[in-house]
Amino acid sequence: MPEIADVPLDKAYLLLNHGPVSLISSAHGARQNVMAAAWLMPLDFSPPKIAVVIDSRTLTRELIKASGEFAVNLPCRAISRQVLAAGSQSGRDADKLQQLGLGFRPARQIAAPLLDGCAAWLECRVISEPENQRRHDLFIAEVLAASARQDLFSHGRWHFTDADSHTLHYLAGGAFFATGEYFEADATGEKA
């Protein structure tokens, strides 16, 4: 098992800044679920907030509405098959985590599970904004805690190791991009 370390809250936005696809996990009472979400972005630095679109017909929406909480899990390429399946199946039919064979660990601040096979995790509490939820399926939430695989993210920087460890960007129809080459641009001179 890779070692997992806390990410300071003021650096939590750095986990999402590059626009990776996410798995949203949720729980209420004995029920839990996972869905895929590509429409997700940071909204503020400190306290860290995020915005995410959660379709009104999903079980996830129901569990989030009941619990006021969810976790953002950033899947590695190794589980791209499960990301696709999480986005295509409904948790109303069967326990999706079990069906996908996704292990998990408990979160610290919320009841939603933190999924194995991921690079980083954000524990979120919904900020009540009924208008945004109703009009746009848009949920705004505060990040209460963040953690990441220490071999992949530390000191506010991603440093992916093998190809299977990269985060993902979702296109459509089962197609993804892996997060690609890291480089630094030079604003003052020529392209680095």
Add this chain to the structure above:
Amino acid sequence: MPEIADVPLDKAYLLLNHGPVSLISSAHGARQNVMAAAWLMPLDFSPPKIAVVIDSRTLTRELIKASGEFAVNLPCRAISRQVLAAGSQSGRDADKLQQLGLGFRPARQIAAPLLDGCAAWLECRVISEPENQRRHDLFIAEVLAASARQDLFSHGRWHFTDADSHTLHYLAGGAFFATGEYFEADATGEKA
């Protein structure tokens, strides 16, 4: 000059689904400006809507407030230096487009310029939501028109050519990821 083609409005979200960094261009009267924005996501399919965070202190915010319009430009790696500069300098000091040496063409539906060196463009009209703007610096807009370099995006799919053509994902401190390897996952069987 690469050929540019219209993107059907119901496919406009596919330009943003993978979470690339953007350049937001704006204009009002004789003034125009460009800023970098990483906090941007699709919000709806049809009519296509997007959500983007625009800091209240920026000239871009002022121009968008006055005009009710902006363009989302998706820069290619070839202009990463300009993306970084657009995010670090203020347009209040000098004409930033001129300073960056960024050429542009007129949009069809709005006054904001469409920037050269980019892979795709979305022409957007702000939907009036004063509460979101005030509380979260969050702008929700309808996409009125979309276009893309035909060699890079067609039939609802990205197909980047050389390394300089890839879209970008912003990290922090001048660091980017290029959009990486394309692959398809198989939800029903083993990982493809």
